[in-house]
Amino acid sequence: MKLQYKMVILFSAILLFTVGITGYNTQNQLQKTIETQMGNNAMDLAVTIASLENIQKNLMKKDAEAIQSQIETFREKTRFQYIIVMDMDGIKYSYPYEVSIGKKYLSGGEEDVLKHGKAYTSADRNRFISAIRAFAPIDYQGEQIGAVLVGLLNDTVNREIEPYTRNFQIALVIALVLGIIFTFLMTTNIKKTIFGQEPKEISLLLGEKELILESIDTGIVAINSKQEITLMNDLAKKIFQVDQEVEQDIRMFDDRYAELLVSSMEEDETILHVDIQTRFNINLLCSFKPLKNHNDEIIGAVSTFQNKTEVKRMVEELGGMKHLTDNLRAQNHEFLNKLHIISGLIQLDEKEQAVKYIAELSEQRQEILGILTHNIKNVYVAGLLLAKYSKATENKIDFVVDKWSNMDKLPPHMSPDKFCSIVGNLIENAIEELLGKKQSKIYVKLTQDIEHVHLIVEDNGSGIAEDKREKVFERGISSKKGQRGYGLWIIHNYIEEAKGSIHLTSSEDGTSWEVWLPMKQI
Template identity: 30%
Template sequence: MFTSIQKGHPLVSANNNKQTVTMFLKHLKLKSRMILVLGMMALVQTGFIGLFAVHYLQTSLDEQIGERAMDVARTISTMPTVITGVQNRDSTFLQPLSLILAERTHARFVVIGDSNGIRLAHPFTERLGRPMFDDDGDDNATALVNGQSYLSRAEGSMGWTMRAKVPVFSRQLDAVIGVVSVGYELEKIDAVIARYRYTLLIVIACSLALSALIAVWFANHFKQAIFGLEPEEVARLVEEQKATLESVREGIIAINADGRITTINHTAIETLGLNPQQDYKGAPLLDVVPDSCMMEVLASGEPQYDQEIWRPDLTLISNRIPMRQGERITGVVSSFRRQDELALMSRKLSRIQQHADSLRAQSHEYSNKLHTIAGLIQIGSTDEALALIGQEAQSHQELISLLREAVPDPILAGCLLGKYNRARELSLNLVIDPESHMLEIPSHLPREHLVSIIGNLIDNALEATLHHRGAGGEVFLSMTDYGEDLIFEIEDQGPGIEPERQQAIFERGVSNKNQEGHGIGLHLVKSLLTSLGGSISLESEPGNGSCFVVYIPKQPA
């Protein structure tokens, strides 16, 4: 049967005391905790060492005094005059001799007795002739009967002493004829130990003070290393960091200066196709991700932004940033995300922007047309107003008819119509080759990719033409789907591109325009074509415009 533990039970009291101590320590600051803990450690260690030292000192002093008493007693027991005096029971001779020997050996007493244990010499003459065990607390049997020397610590007639008792043998060494007892006071030992105890207390106090100073210094240094936070705050930040790493949709990997993984979140494990059951913390990075460039960043200390990582089944966009502590590189953090997620977001934004541009262009253009028509009607030029309306309707109708026949895909046709209106808004002409033919766009080809590629190239061509040729400039677009590729040719009337810069123009951040934020469109075009297995060529002559030709295979790459 189970028995309940009542209140007041020792187990309950122990648990309550433990909880009380824990709550008390939690309310203290780190510095106070360190002073308290280090002080208690110093107190316990110093006290333990002190007790051991006092015990060892007492034992050593007892042994030394015992050995000294034994040596003196053995020397006296072998003196011929003492042996003769004991045989003759000559107290008159032995009494003054014992006093002289005690004085010269600094002994508390030298007592000599016969074979019956009767005192023959004693510091107090009134005790001569009396048995030694009456007030010495010893019966002397070990020395008188067994003939053995021994030490004893006892309280006798002269107080607590360390005494050595040695038998006195006859000259022929065939019989015990008496006993010699030499004693040394233990009060001196107690005085020495008391003095050491006082010294020990001073050492303990100094140790506590030193521990407090060390605790203050260490606490300040430690808190500076953890940015002045308390341990509970550090623990909370660690938990928050862990939750944050697991909540973000980007993969994150961090390594230390030795190239070992210190942090890796679930998204990184899932994106890289690693085993989710395995713990990768502490593992060498190159054993987990052999083709990682984080070791290059660790060696060079140069960050890498928006780097493309080509893997067999996916493409990643990665950023790698070194971690520094002062001038020393302590590790590298890498965040990465699937390119298709970024591309999807970019496509959605591009489509929204294209629709907005198209609507703005149409609104602006038709507003101007309406104002012109209204002005013509007000001045009575109704024939010219009707001609302008017919011309505008005919122009749009021709474009719509061309797109309907040549480009039945609504997404691509809508993009081209929006770019046509954008060109009209800029006072430019987007001329689409009437011989264009784009009927066989494969179903697997992402329309968002195609729109991004063509839209960026047309936008670049319109800007280049506007800045170089001005109003009235033209951009030519030709399309064909004959053969195994979809081919788009965009030609502008811009300033052209120098031969030495034609390869670099597709790199991120490289542009002919000096405004901030350019140099992304052609890089995106190149990346999208690479993912589709396509290619792009450039023919340009400075001052005579540029011609971009895009090839997109119909079959999947």
């Protein structure tokens, strides 16, 4: 059931219950108030009649005719249905129907007035009538000689209060209807406010939003018009080292960052790609944009940022891709040269030489393809090794993949990009070391068992200088001219994240890298 219908039903039920209880209690209270007032009026009349000297004397004389005549005169001028004068034995001397005069009063309730001389009101509810009664003693010369009873039927009371009751009931019904209409209008407005979404849909959207915010590699901070933080994802919390973001003042951050974020909101200006260094010495590449509601009113601002070191790494990786593309173009050129050689041999009718030349090329290619196809099941790694083989061959470097290499899958906690970055950087360093050298060779062995992935990359270059071996994993350290020294630093971080290890062995005869990566997360 939709939220709007649930709210209408719930509020209508609450209104119905409240109005019903209120109406019931009010009507009962009104009934009791009217009955009490009527009882008081009946008592006033009963006391008045009991104090009349003529009634007292006629009752002493037991003159029923005189009493009946006088009492009926009184009764016809009032709203009361019956007035009964009785002696101490309960014998009636007046009654609306003369046939009952002289008979004993049998309806009950007169005991206290006759035996104890009390004046009181009571309700007479039997199967024939329902009435309000007032009893008062009749005294003569200091002695009780009887009692008077004044009665008013409840039907008369009900007729008198019926107009008030009807009006009250109509008012209750109108209040109930207006309440239901107001509830419907209110729920409709709420529905519009939440853009017609149901609670489950809102919950799903919020969940998706949280997942998206926490899965992206970009820090996000948002503020409201009071310059209070309303949103900060986990990456932003980590960079600014805060535990809870809600309602914190933006001024808690670095002045430059806070100034630009507030300026974007106040000036309604989008600010892109600004370099900011935090007080924790982290370089950020930031962008700022004002936030607006559906009425185009500025309600805050949002900032997105990335660690500039990561941005540089991505730029370098893109540069590596460009380098790979250039290598592929060069390889394509080399293949064209080989095709030209084959074409020339055929045109010179040197068919045997052409076949021999093709066989040599095919044998070299098939050997590496066989190892990669049958032993290396991960297509990313196989593709990388094939590309490095092509590049090494293009540069006259003997590239050997151990025939006992085998790999079925990557460690589950390491992405293909990171693993390929480790393998690719080590091989690329070896290729660059061997460029222009004769009889150069690169040896690669990649094995996997239940517990580890084991990688060996060796070259027969001139090695790494001893004074640089201990610092080789530091950022910016490189033995190559024109390089910035980020490759080994990056892969060292990847290996440490995976709880693995990397070992370097280097001498004048070459360099050997050995990497161990656990198959299970430690």
